[in-house]
Structures are given as C-alpha cells and as structure tokens.
Amino acid sequence: MSQKLLKLIHKENLNLSSDLYQFERSDGFPFEFVGGQYVILNVGNDNEGKPIKRAYSILSSDSKTNSFQICVKRLGTGKASSILPELKLGEELEYSGPWGKFVGDPTWPSPGFSLVLATDTGITTLAGLLLSKKFSGRLDSTITVWLKTKEEDFLSENKLREILSEISNFPTIFQIPSISDPNRISSALEIFKSILGDCTVPENAFLSGDGNILREVRSELVRLGTLESRIGMEAFFNTQRNPSQAVSLG
Ligand SMILES: Cc1cc2nc3c(=O)[nH]c(=O)nc-3n(C[C@H](O)[C@H](O)[C@H](O)COP(=O)(O)OP(=O)(O)OC[C@H]3O[C@@H](n4cnc5c(N)ncnc54)[C@H](O)[C@@H]3O)c2cc1C
Numbered sequence: 001m002s003q004k005l006l007k008l009i010h011k012e013n014l015n016l017s018s019d020l021y022q023f024e025r026s027d028g029f030p031f032e033f034v035g036g037q038y039v040i041l042n043v044g045n046d047n048e049g050k051p052i053k054r055a056y057s058i059l060s061s062d063s064k065t066n067s068f069q070i071c072v073k074r075l076g077t078g079k080a081s082s083i084l085p086e087l088k089l090g091e092e093l094e095y096s097g098p099w100g101k102f103v104g105d106p107t108w109p110s111p112g113f114s115l116v117l118a119t120d121t122g123i124t125t126l127a128g129l130l131l132s133k134k135f136s137g138r139l140d141s142t143i144t145v146w147l148k149t150k151e152e153d154f155l156s157e158n159k160l161r162e163i164l165s166e167i168s169n170f171p172t173i174f175q176i177p178s179i180s181d182p183n184r185i186s187s188a189l190e191i192f193k194s195i196l197g198d199c200t201v202p203e204n205a206f207l208s209g210d211g212n213i214l215r216e217v218r219s220e221l222v223r224l225g226t227l228e229s230r231i232g233m234e235a236f237f238n239t240q241r242n243p244s245q246a247v248s249l250g
Contacts, residue, residue: 005092006041009067018154019085022060022069026092030065033058035132036103036125036206038234039070042094043080043087054080057124057208057234058098059163061131073121073154102232103129103206110230112203114138117217119147119176119188121154121236122209126171127163129206136167143202144171145195147188147213149178179210188213192220204230211235 010022025031038057046052060069075081118126123146129135164170174191177184201224207214214233222228
C-alpha cells in the first residue's frame with residue numbers, strides 16, 4: 001500500500017507550552033473524518049531507528065475537509081512534541097487514520113443528555129466533538145466541562161473561545177491541581193460530583209485526557225446509571241491504572 005502523507009500548511013506557536021498545526025493531504029484529496037477522531041503521525045525515528053508514532057486529536061470541524069488542525073503540548077523531554085515545533089511549512093509526515101471507532105459510530109450519541117468532559121490536553125477531543133456535524137443539533141442537551149491546571153497551560157480560554165466561536169456551547173472550566181499533585185484525582189472528582197449533582201444522569205458521555213481521572217469519572221457515571229456502552233474514553237496519558245492512585249468518592 002502506498003504511503004499516506006500529510007503536508008504542513010500552517011503553524012502557530014500559541015504560548016510556551018503549545019503549538020497549533022494545520023495539515024492537508026499531500027495527494028490533494030479531502031481529509032474525511034468524524035469530529036472527535038484522531039490521527040497517528042510518524043514524526044521520524046528515535047536514536048535506535050524506531051519510528052516515533054503519536055496520536056493527536058483533530059480539533060477543527062469535520063465539516064471542513066480540505067485541511068484539519070491539531071494542537072500539541074510541548075512536554076520538554078517528549079520526543080514527538082520536541083520534533084514537531086521544528087517542522088517547516090510544506091514538509092510532509094507519514095500518518096495513519098483517522099482513528100476512533102467510538103465517536104465514528106453513527107449510533108452514538110443516542111438521544112438524550114450528553115456529557116463531554118476533558119482534562120488538560122483532552123480539550124482537543126472536546127473541541128472536535130462540539131464542532132462536529134453529529135453534535136450540531138444537540139448542543140443544548142450537552143454539558144461540557146474542561147478540567148485544566150493553570151490558565152496559561154496549553155490553550156488559553158481566549159484561544160478556545162476563538163476556536164469555538166461558531167457554536168453556542170462553551171465548556172465550563174475548572175482549575176485542578178498539577179499532574180504531580182497527590183490531591184489531583186480527588187479534587188477533580190469533587191468538582192465532577194458537584195456538576196452532576198445539579199443535572200440529569202447523562203445518557204452519553206465522552207471523556208478525554210488524564211486516564212487516572214477519566215477511569216474514576218467513568219466508574220462514577222456507571223454507578224449513577226449511564227450505560228458503560230455509551231461512555232467513550234481516550235486516555236492521552238496515564239493510560240494504565242496505577243494501583244496507588246485509586247480514589248473513593250465517599
Ligand atoms: C487518542 C490520543 C489523542 C491525543 N491527542 C493529543 C492532542 O491533541 N494534543 C497533545 O498534545 N497530545 C495528545 N495526545 C498525546 C500524544 O499522543 C503524545 O503522547 C504526546 O504528544 C507526548 O509525546 P512525546 O513523544 O512528546 O512524549 P514521550 O517521549 O512519548 O513521553 C512523554 C511522557 O509524557 C506523557 N504525556 C503525554 N501527554 C501528556 C500531557 N498532556 N501532560 C503530561 N504528560 C503527558 C506520556 O504519557 C509520556 O509518559 C494524544 C494521545 C492519544 C492516545
């Protein structure tokens with residue numbers, strides 16, 4: 001099978017910790033995807049000659065297929081996130097995708113109330129879903145929440161307002177402790193509990209970002225009555241459960 005390539009057509013440094021990239025298919029065909037899906041980019045080889053392949057959620061609307069955008073956090077020591085800022089306009093990267101069967105399923109979300117919750121960099125999936133064709137008629141019955149550390153981390157609120165300017169739903173933003181803080185998960189869960197205390201149990205949910213928080217949120221949703229089959233989840237980091245971090249909601 002021939003190699004699939006993307007060409008970088010625009011990039012914007014947003015702040016010290018993030019960059020926005022816009023790609024188009026090198027073969028000139030439209031890039032078809034469903035909002036909330038992601039691509040896997042091969043950004044080059046590591047020191048041992050192993051390809052560095054990383055997933056990035058598409059944050060632009062699926063109604064625009066001539067190009068799409070991703071936003072990548074600079075992690076300092078991260079391999080891909082250090083290489084990507086050096087990419088020049090017109091350069092090409094091998095890719096696969098779009099991936100993400102759950103959001104790609106035309107039967108999800110089912111009718112009823114939906115929750116879309118993101119932590120940290122997971123806001124990219126949240127934006128992709130909110131801007132998607134499938135959510136366009138459902139924004140009034142969707143509650144959206146972004147749990148982030150500091151205002152200056154990753155995307156600022158102003159930048160997010162710009163990205164979501166064409167839609168009526170803007171996420172409620174809550175500040176949570178930093179990734180290394182031992183109180184982070186319990187604090188995120190307290191916030192989550194207080195939000196759900198005031199509304200109906202969601203029929204559908206999509207969770208993206210820190211796996212340690214998302215697993216606890218998912219358990220709580222199931223406990224409240226959301227069907228597990230209607231809860232989608234993409235852990236961007238902390239993908240495996242760490243036994244020392246289990247939290248009880250009380
Ligand atoms: C489905 C999916 C979608 C994703 N979408 C995005 C996206 O839209 N934007 C984005 O920036 N990243 C996204 N990621 C994370 C991305 O794939 C890489 O893991 C990230 O860019 C780090 O790669 P790296 O090579 O720079 O770091 P690596 O050399 O792989 O190592 C860095 C370490 O940092 C951890 N890490 C990854 N992300 C974070 C974070 N936000 N905060 C703290 N630690 C982290 C990794 O788990 C790893 O342990 C997504 C991941 C998945 C699975």
